[in-house]
Structures are given as structure tokens and as C-alpha cells.
Amino acid sequence: MIDLVQTLADGLLFGAIYALIGIGFTLVFGVMHKINMAYAAASLAGAYVGVVLLKLMALLPWLVIPLAALAGAALGLVVYYLCFRFIPLSAPLATLMSTVGMLLLIDEIVVHATAGMPVNYPTLVRGMVRMGELSLRADLIVCFLVAVVAMAALLHLLYRTRLGLATRAVSQQPVAAQLCGMSLGQVNAATFTISGALGGVAGALIGSAVGMLSPLIVAPLTVKGLIVTVIGGLGSIPGAIIAGLLVGAAENFFQFMRGVTERDIYVMLLLFVFLVFRPGGILGRDPAGT
Amino acid sequence: MDFYLGLLQIIGVHTLLGLSAYVVLLTGQVSLAQAGFMAIGAYVAAMLTVLAKWALLPAMLAGGSVAAVVACLVGFPALRVRGLILVVATLAFGEAVRLFFFNFDYQIAMGDIRVGPLGGEGFRQIRYFPENGWTTFQVMVFIWLVVGTVMAALWWMDRSRAGAVLRAVGEDEVAAQSCGINLTAVKVLAMTAGGFIAGLAGAIYAHYTTHIEQGNFNIMVATFAIAYPILGGLSNVFGTLAAVVFIQGFLVEGLRFLGDWRNLLFGALIVLAMNLRPGGLLDARTTAALQRLRILARDPAAWRRVMGQLASGAAFSGAHAAVRRRIESWRGSPGA
Numbered sequence: 001m002i003d004l005v006q007t008l009a010d011g012l013l014f015g016a017i018y019a020l021i022g023i024g025f026t027l028v029f030g031v032m033h034k035i036n037m038a039y040a041a042a043s044l045a046g047a048y049v050g051v052v053l054l055k056l057m058a059l060l061p062w063l064v065i066p067l068a069a070l071a072g073a074a075l076g077l078v079v080y081y082l083c084f085r086f087i088p089l090s091a092p093l094a095t096l097m098s099t100v101g102m103l104l105l106i107d108e109i110v111v112h113a114t115a116g117m118p119v120n121y122p123t124l125v126r127g128m129v130r131m132g133e134l135s136l137r138a139d140l141i142v143c144f145l146v147a148v149v150a151m152a153a154l155l156h157l158l159y160r161t162r163l164g165l166a167t168r169a170v171s172q173q174p175v176a177a178q179l180c181g182m183s184l185g186q187v188n189a190a191t192f193t194i195s196g197a198l199g200g201v202a203g204a205l206i207g208s209a210v211g212m213l214s215p216l217i218v219a220p221l222t223v224k225g226l227i228v229t230v231i232g233g234l235g236s237i238p239g240a241i242i243a244g245l246l247v248g249a250a251e252n253f254f255q256f257m258r259g260v261t262e263r264d265i266y267v268m269l270l271l272f273v274f275l276v277f278r279p280g281g282i283l284g285r286d287p288a289g290t
Numbered sequence: 291m292d293f294y295l296g297l298l299q300i301i302g303v304h305t306l307l308g309l310s311a312y313v314v315l316l317t318g319q320v321s322l323a324q325a326g327f328m329a330i331g332a333y334v335a336a337m338l339t340v341l342a343k344w345a346l347l348p349a350m351l352a353g354g355s356v357a358a359v360v361a362c363l364v365g366f367p368a369l370r371v372r373g374l375i376l377v378v379a380t381l382a383f384g385e386a387v388r389l390f391f392f393n394f395d396y397q398i399a400m401g402d403i404r405v406g407p408l409g410g411e412g413f414r415q416i417r418y419f420p421e422n423g424w425t426t427f428q429v430m431v432f433i434w435l436v437v438g439t440v441m442a443a444l445w446w447m448d449r450s451r452a453g454a455v456l457r458a459v460g461e462d463e464v465a466a467q468s469c470g471i472n473l474t475a476v477k478v479l480a481m482t483a484g485g486f487i488a489g490l491a492g493a494i495y496a497h498y499t500t501h502i503e504q505g506n507f508n509i510m511v512a513t514f515a516i517a518y519p520i521l522g523g524l525s526n527v528f529g530t531l532a533a534v535v536f537i538q539g540f541l542v543e544g545l546r547f548l549g550d551w552r553n554l555l556f557g558a559l560i561v562l563a564m565n566l567r568p569g570g571l572l573d574a575r576t577t578a579a580l581q582r583l584r585i586l587a588r589d590p591a592a593w594r595r596v597m598g599q600l601a602s603g604a605a606f607s608g609a610h611a612a613v614r615r616r617i618e619s620w621r622g623s624p625g626a
Contacts, residue, residue, distance in 0.1 A: 029374065033374075034374075035374050035377060035378075082561055082565070083561060083564075086565050087564060087565060087568050088568055090568075091568035091569060092373070093315070093320065093520050094520070094564045094568035094569070095564070096320060096377070096520075097516070097517060097520045097521070097560060097564050098560065098561050098564035098565065100513050100516075100517070100560065101556075101557045101558070101559070101560025101561040101563075101564065102557065102561055103557070104513075104553070104556060104557035104560070105554065105556075105557025105558050105560075105561065106557075107557075108550075108553045108554045108556075108557055109554065111550075111553075112550065112554065219508070219509050222509075223381060223382060223385055223509075226377075226378040226381060226382075227378065227382055229378070230375050230378045230379070234374065234375060261389070261392060261393055261410075262389070262393055264385065264386075264389050265386050265389045265390060265393075268382040268383065268385060268386035268389075269386065271378070271379065271382045272367060272379070272382070272383070275367050275375070275379055276367045279375070
């Protein structure tokens with residue numbers, strides 16, 4: 001029994017990272033009604049750039065997180081300009097495909113730069129925290145806390161600043177927002193920058209939780225992030241947070257019950273359970289999706 | 291020579307894969323599960339020929355049918371949701387199929403060796419072609435007969451009422467529904483047809499490579515499947531064929547001397563192509579232009595008139611206007 005609780009606790013802690021990735025997908029969806037397939041790849045690339053900058057400047061390991069956030073933000077902007085800015089709205093397939101192309105491109109650049117080898121990532125803290133019979137990995141707790149801080153910063157930005165107001169306005173009524181003098185282009189670019197920064201943080205947290213980064217993480221992270229987005233309800237940030245924690249916990253639960261090779265099958269089945277019984281996701285506004 | 295025959299085989303299988311996504315894309319849906327259906331077709335057909343000693347053609351049809359049934363079953367829950375959620379659902383399903391075969395063991399003793407799929411090691415000894423004495427050339431001809439049949443069937447379907455219905459759903463669901471079209475039935479049928487074609491592609495793939503494993507059916511393959519029709523354009527089946535020939539023939543094989551840099555070029559080219567031609571290579575406008583050209587070719591008087599216009603620069607100013615329109619559209623809609 002205690003093993004099960006331990007498993008679920010570990011899963012919840014790691015789930016915060018999935019939640020960050022899910023939020024990134026959902027933010028872009030909310031504003032543009034498009035999926036940015038390159039998001040997870042760009043996030044991990046941001047984390048790579050972060051660790052490279054850290055080594056170049058010989059800074060404290062902690063600073064890898066802001067560095068990765070900066071790099072992620074820059075990459076987010078690049079993705080926006082290369083894959084969205086110049087493709088007409090009327091061609092949804094084209095943006096889907098261009099971001100897939102971007103995913104391949106970023107992935108290949110990373111493989112080239114690292115020669116396909118995993119890159120060691122700085123650990124933030126070591127040791128375990130004991131809570132009664134539970135013992136939690138301190139670095140996972142730190143990851144969880146950093147993720148919570150990042151989410152809080154995002155919510156502050158969205159609900160307490162003019163930029164956030166503009167972002168929400170564009171996601172609700174693009175035409176009306178434009179009539180009020182907001183520039184769709186600027187809001188979109190800002191959204192990609194913000195989601196890129198979140199992705200950079202998530203990438204850095206994954207790196208420090210796993211101890212290394214490898215291009216092999218990109219595909220599973222893309223799939224998990226998208227599953228989190230759909231389970232949470234497309235466009236819903238609180239939904240993505242809940243779904244991230246849920247998927248993290250479910251993943252560890254299935255690993256505990258059925259072993260690591262079958263784990264992901266059940267996570268996918270969880271998605272289908274949601275599609276059948278609650279197609280709009282946990283907190284989706286529009287049950288049919290868009 | 292064998293190299294080129296092998297290349298033709300690859301192009302044939304990828305064309306089938308692309309066509310399987312093409313049918314689904316016509317209804318405006320994006321399925322990233324085509325690699326999963328391909329895997330089902332591959333494993334079922336290979337198990338039938340190797341373990342049950344079936345002949346190739348019935349085994350292929352059986353593989354395609356099983357894949358079609360699965361696609362139909364996936365279609366129902368997945369198609370209750372629209373658009374982008376379907377992308378995620380099918381992506382997850384494709385991965386689930388791959389992971390299923392990663393965990394799937396079914397081996398029986400045959401002589402002194404055990405044959406059949408074995409989890410991560412995959413399924414070896416699919417020796418139908420060598421055992422029955424098929425040459426590479428015969429295999430290639432067989433593959434292209436299948437590809438030709440499927441292409442002809444889709445071409446015919448495209449021009450029939452069924453094609454019009456599929457495209458109506460793809461263009462505007464609400465309008466199609468108000469014309470009395472049953473959206474769910476059309477989409478599920480398209481998914482089923484796509485699953486069958488992907489299953490055929492898998493069955494052929496399993497037999498000419500002689501060894502399949504779950505890694506052969508990963509997200510990359512699913513991405514390629516939708517990339518071909520999207521890059522080639524959805525106006526007709528030849529767009530898909532052109533994209534496959536370009537990617538497999540030119541990018542993958544023709545640029546082999548570039549080594550690893552080729553892969554970088556691949557992603558960059560997709561991004562570039564989608565920025566320049568959002569509707570694909572053979573989009574509606576280009577197809578219409580080709581059609582006009584064909585009509586022109588039959589009419590010498592019109593031909594002379596166009597040549598005269600070309601000489602006077604009128605056609606050039608038309609092209610110039612098209613480029614200007616494109617730039618205006620970039621300024622006007624910031625992609626949102």
C-alpha cells in the first residue's frame with residue numbers, strides 16, 4: 001500500500017512538468033486555434049541551449065532555469081515566424097505540417113550538435129525528504145515547486161497585466177479584439193514567446209529530474225503533452241494543470257501495476273476513456289472541440 | 291539495378307501509405323494513426339503467410355481488412371471530436387498500437403527454429419518472396435500493380451458522387467450536413483478506407499523487407515503519411531505520388547551524398563514549402579491551370595492567342611499580380 005502511495009506521489013511531482021508542457025500547447029491553441037507540434041522539441045532545445053550557456057558563462061547550476069526560459073522564449077518566437085506568421089489562416093493543414101517540419105528540423109539540429117549523445121544536466125539539489133513513511137526525491141520536489149512558480153507567474157501575466165488582457169481578448173473574440181485596436185500579430189508573437197519560456201523551464205526541469213537530456217525524449221514528450229492538453233480540455237489552462245498531474249500520477253500507477261513497457265499503452269487508453277465519456281476534456285468549454 | 295528496383299518498391303509502399311492518409315484528409319480530418327494501421331496490416335499478413343501458410347494475396351486482403359475494422363472502431367469515439375483533438379487521439383492510438391506490438395509475443399516452433407513476432411525483437415523470417423522464388427523485379431511489378439489499382443480506385447472515387455461527398459465534408463461540415471450528408475458515417479467510412487489501404491501498405495512492406503519490428507511504425511512514419519498528401523496537394527491522387535517521388539526519390543536517395551545533413555534539409559524544406567505553397571504542390575489553382583493548359587493544347591487558335599499574350603508581357607503581369615496578392619495576404623492576416 002505504501003508503495004502505491006509512494007508511486008502516486010512521485011507521479012504527481014513529475015506531473016507538474018507535464019502540466020507545464022500541456023499549458024504551452026493549450027496557450028497557443030487558445031489564442032490561434034492551432035496546434036504547435038514543434039512545441040516539445042523547441043522546449044527541449046531551449047533546455048539544451050540553457051545548459052550550453054550555463055557552461056559557457058560558468059554560472060551557478062540554478063541559473064540554468066532562467067537561461068533555458070530565455071532560450072525557449074527566443075525559440076518560441078522563431079517557431080511563430082517560421083511556421084505561423086506567413087501561412088494563411090484558411091490553411092490549417094499547412095500550419096500543422098509546417099510545425100511538424102519544424103519539429104524534425106529542431107530535432108535534427110539537436111542531434112547534430114550533440115552527435116546524438118545524451119547531455120548531462122546539472123542537478124539542482126540532492127537527497128531525499130522523508131514524510132512519515134514516504135520518502136520523496138528532493139529534486140522532484142524542487143521541480144514541482146519551480147513548475148508551480150512558473151504557472152503562478154503565467155496566471156499573473158494572463159489575469160493581472162494588459163498583455164494578458166489582450167491575450168485573453170484575442171482568444172475569445174479575435175475580430176472584436178482587433179476592432180479595439182489590438183494587434184493580432186503582436187499578441188500571437190507574445191503568446192509564442194511566453195509559451196516558449198514555459199517550455200524552456202519545463203525542459204530544464206526534465207533535464208535536472210532525469211539527470212540528462214536526449215533527443216529520444218522529444219517524441220514521448222510531444223505525445224504526453226498533447227494528451228494532457230486534450231484531457232484537460234483544449235484551451236483551458238487550469239484543465240491542463242489538473243490533467244498534467246493526473247497523467248503523471250496515472251503513468252506511475254500503470255508502471256507500478258503493469259511494468260514500464262506497457263505503461264504508455266494505458267496512458268493512451270486513458271485518453272480514449274476521456275474521448276468517449278468526456279470529449280471536451282476535464283474543463284473544456286466546447287464539448288465538440290474545434 | 292537492384293538498387294533502383296528497391297527504390298521503386300519503397301516509393302510504391304510509401305505511395306500507398308500517403309494515399310491512405312489522403313482519403314482521410316479529403317474529409318478534412320488529420321489521422322496520425324496511419325502508421326498504426328500499417329503495423330496491424332503488416333503483422334496480420336505476415337503471421338498469416340508465415341505461421342498459417344496462406345497465399346500472399348488473401349493474407350494481404352486479410353491484413354487490410356483487420357486494419358480497416360480497427361480503423362472503423364477507432365473512428366467512432368475519435369470522430370465525436372473534431373479537428374485538432376482527432377490529431378491527438380489518432381497520434382495516441384498509433385503509439386498505442388506500436389507499444390502493443392512491442393509487448394506482443396506469439397511464436398510457434400517450425401522445424402528447428404521458432405518463428406513469429408517476439409516483442410521488441412520484432413518478427414523475422416518473413417520469407418514468402420524468396421521461398422516462392424519471386425525476383426526483385428517481379429516483386430516491384432506486383433507492388434506497383436497494387437499501387438496502380440488503389441490509385442485508379444481512388445481516382446474513380448474522386449470523380450464519382452462519393453468523392454464529392456467526401457470533399458463536401460472536408461470543405462464545410464455545416465453546409466454538408468445541411469445537404470443531408472451524415473457526417474459521422476462519411477468520416478468513419480473514410481477512416482475505414484484509409485485503414486484498409488494502410489493495412490495493404492503494411493502487408494507489402496512486411497513481405498519485401500522480411501523483418502518487421504515496432505520501430506518501423508513510429509511517429510515519423512505517421513508523419514510521413516500525412517506529409518505526402520499535404521505537401522503534394524489534395525486536388526488529386528497524383529499530388530501524393532509526386533510528393534512521394536520527390537521525398538523518397540530525391541530527398542532521401544538522390545541527396546544521399548549529403549549524409550546526415552539531408553535530415554536537416556528535410557525539416558527545413560517542409561517549413562519552406564508550407565510557407566510558399568500552403569495548399570500543397572498541386573493545389574486547386576494549379577490543377578485548374580493544368581486543366582486550362584490541356585484545353586488550350588487542343589485548340590490551336592487559343593494557343594496562338596496565349597502565345598501572343600506571353601510575347602506582349604500580359605501573362606507576366608498576371609504572375610506579378612499573383613505574387614503581389616500573396617505578399618498582401620502575409621501583411622493582412624498575421625497567420626491568426
